[in-house]
Amino acid sequence: MSSAELGTGHFRQSMNWLHTWAGLVLGWLLYFMFLTGTLGYFDEEIDRWMKPEIVAVAPTLSHVELVAFGETYLKTHAEGASEWWVGLPTSRDTSLSVSWKTAIDPDTQEGGAWVTEYLDTATGEALDARDTGGGQTLYRMHYALHYMPAVIAYVITSLAAFFMLMALITGIVIHRRIFTDLFTFRPGKRQRSWLDMHNIMSVLPLPFHLMITYSGLVFLMFTTMPGVVQSQYADNSEFFAAVFSEPSHEAAGQSATGLGMGELAAIAGQHWDDVVFAHVGIKHPGDQNAVAEVYKAGFDDILDAPILHINAVSGEILDESKTDRGPAAGVYEVLVHLHEGLFANTGLRWLYFLSGMLGTGMIATGMILWTSKRRQRLGKRGIAGRGLVFVEKLNAGAIAGLLVAVAVYFWANRLLPLDM
Structure with a gap:
């Protein structure tokens, strides 16, 4: 094997490590953000159903x-x-x-x-x-997290979006057969089946994933990159007055x-x-x-x-x-509108929703795949580390628990008394 091939292999291996850990560290939060944000594309329809x-x-x-x-x-x-x-x-x-x-x-x-x-x-x-909170609550939860001060939530969700973007880019690098993987699914193969599902859900809506992640970072850029504004304006209020x-x-x-x-x-x-x-x-x-x-x-x-x-x-x-209002503000407006999808007609909104659900599934299968690989590896030694058990329990709580929580949210809306 030539030194160039060794270098390429080492690079892919390092990107595979980065892809794994970038997706794992904030994977549960990203799953929460993707699921609630995807439901937010039908926030007005959910509002009407809940009232x-x-x-x-x-x-x-x-x-x-x-x-x-x-x-x-x-x-x-x-x-x-x-x-x-x-x-x-x-x-x-x-x-x-x-x-x-x-x-x-x-x-x-x-x-x-x-x-x-x-x-x-x-x-x-x-x-x-x-x-009732309606669909607006679900929409706001995906970036404001509902339970904490807004600025802290914006920093956390921006950090999660940065990890997501890093996981997407490294995922592209390590997929040598990215288009072949799109048409490959082997059912009943346990770990291999999870990998195939992860690849399909990653590659099929890949342009959407890149757009929604990058535009999310731009959306909150005034929180995560305040130096850009502070270098030209005395404070944020002066900037917003001049631009927006x-x-x-x-x-x-x-x-x-x-x-x-x-x-x-x-x-x-x-x-x-x-x-x-x-x-x-x-x-x-x-x-x-x-x-x-x-x-x-x-x-x-x-x-x-x-x-x-x-x-x-x-x-x-x-x-x-x-x-x-100028090219910079115009680019910002386009990226924000692409992220929110409010301009979309019914058909395009369903495409947004489907792409978002595939992204949610991509994160979930990635988390499951991580535990599946490590259980198989540790199973050969007859041990199961505490870290693996911890991640498996968090997977069950976050992936299944959030789906149940959303279902209960809709169900309770009909069961609780009107005047409550």
């Missing part, structure tokens, strides 16, 4: 009528709020919702909280929906009678040639400087759709905010 009391809006009502309907409720129940919003039915969420931001008391500094209600267009009243903020429209402090939200929605419809809206809101309602914001439903391809700002008193269109 069966929320009825779909009658398709006979126009968007302008629905906005006016929501404003009627806000005038009655959200007087004095600093912001009013009406959430309109879309292809994924067929409900009508209203939200408002309570005013802050200047003496106690209390307030500023958001309140959301779902409306019944038949009665004009708010629907009494069960207080929308035009500022401050309140004048003088009352004025403005246009109705339905009228403002009609103005936006004329400007945008009757496109479908997702949200219509007013900042500082009843103020001389009240400003309406109108959001299109969906995206402009993969980028955010423009936001229309309208003077809520005169009806004058103030500006149409674009998302083109």
